[in-house]
């Protein structure tokens with residue numbers, strides 16, 4: 507069994523980006539500037555956004571955190587988004603999800619300038635991705651593809667079973683895994699909560715991408731020997747014996763499934779850190795695309 511060490515690969519990627527940023531600085535160029543908008547005080551969101559800001563510092567990016575109160579109106583958030591679109595100093599930004607219930611998420615995502623949409627959530631970027639055109643690829647699926655590539659996991663002709671059809675993971679990874687050319691060339695089955703007899707699919711899968719958010723959902727008897735496991739689930743489970751009051755766990759029964767898997771991502775330390783690294787990568791790409799004509 508080989509551990510797909512997202513934490514290590516994410517650090518490698520950050521080091522590579524840091525070198526490029528240093529070169530930009532040395533050439534007197536503007537360095538990438540990432541902004542994040544956070545509405546409210548959701549615990550997990552605070553953790554992720556904090557981690558993004560720290561990573562920016564480490565690799566030499568400029569970063570701006572716009573932290574708005576929970577009561578922020580949709581109108582005010584849309585104004586903030588417009589201001590970021592208009593601000594030439596900002597190369598890319600994200601609006602952290604989930605947003606408070608009184609704000610229409612779709613309206614906000616639609617308002618983001620596609621050229622600054624380093625989350626890749628705007629329909630223009632999503633559509634371009636689906637058509638194999640240059641775009642911003644959502645950070646989590648981008649991170650999964652990069653992890654598979656760097657560990658040279660064979661995907662061509664393999665059967666990939668995706669569990670979950672969310673807009674930010676399941677749906678885009680199903681598109682990326684099926685892409686042709688130099689890409690994954692995998693045969694994809696996208697399963698979800700209405701799938702009948704899910705285990706009939708997972709038992710046949712060469713690669714499983716689980717993005718469900720149900721702890722310990724995927725058990726050893728649901729997979730075949732030699733399977734590649736990508737665990738995207740991240741659930742905080744309350745536990746008074748932990749310093750933070752919770753522990754983090756994935757969708758996969760790691761102890762048992764890892765005995766059968768050829769490759770497996772841990773949680774934490776797998777897909778999560780890769781998500782942050784690829785967000786930074788997208789911001790670097792945004793800077794490069796903004797500074798070159800075309």
Ligand SMILES: Nc1nc(=O)c2c([nH]1)NC[C@@H]1CN(c3ccc(C(=O)N[C@@H](CCC(=O)O)C(=O)O)cc3)C=[N+]21
Nearest residue numbers: 553554600601602603604625645774775776778779781
């Ligand atoms: N606009 C937007 N873009 C996102 O990309 C986005 C979002 N909203 N909302 C929430 C999800 C989730 N997400 C994660 C990022 C890093 C870790 C991560 O670093 N996880 C660590 C553990 C972190 C912890 O201690 O909680 C790990 O798996 O090792 C996890 C999850 C980005 N998301």
